[in-house]
Amino acid sequence: MNAEIAYQWRKQLVWGLLMIAVGSAFLLERAGYLDFDVDIMRLWRYWPWLVVMTGVIQIIPPTTPQYLLSGLANIFFAGWWYVSFNRIWGWGFGDTWPALIVAFGVGLLLRPLLDNIFAAAREQK
Numbered sequence: 267m268n269a270e271i272a273y274q275w276r277k278q279l280v281w282g283l284l285m286i287a288v289g290s291a292f293l294l295e296r297a298g299y300l301d302f303d304v305d306i307m308r309l310w311r312y313w314p315w316l317v318v319m320t321g322v323i324q325i326i327p328p329t330t331p332q333y334l335l336s337g338l339a340n341i342f343f344a345g346w347w348y349v350s351f352n353r354i355w356g357w358g359f360g361d362t363w364p365a366l367i368v369a370f371g372v373g374l375l376l377r378p379l380l381d382n383i384f385a386a387a388r389e390q391k
Contacts, residue, residue: 269330273323280323311352314344331380335373342369 294300317340324337346366350359 269333273329273333276323276326280319284319311348314348314351317341317344317347331377331384334380335377339369339373 291300291302295302321337321340321344324333324340329337343366346362346369349355349357350362
């Protein structure tokens, strides 16, 4: 199975399970078995976790260097956004934007290294 097909299967599996879990939770809440106060404005601050999910889907093996770096970038971006938006540790967007430059530089350095590692792994098979 090539990496593209494996990625599509992982993506469908994870998002399908997530939709089943969310839908089931809402059904149980509507039936009176669960009680949670749904405030869309309060939930909005947690949207970066959806980006984390996409990143995790991309880095679950089997993968490619492109998917791995993209997944790590998604996870980093979501974490950066969450910290900056919620002012965790007192840090806002104005304080943390240099981290995006550092992350981009790390990605540039990792790409050739990962290409070599994945190429060596393919040759051993």
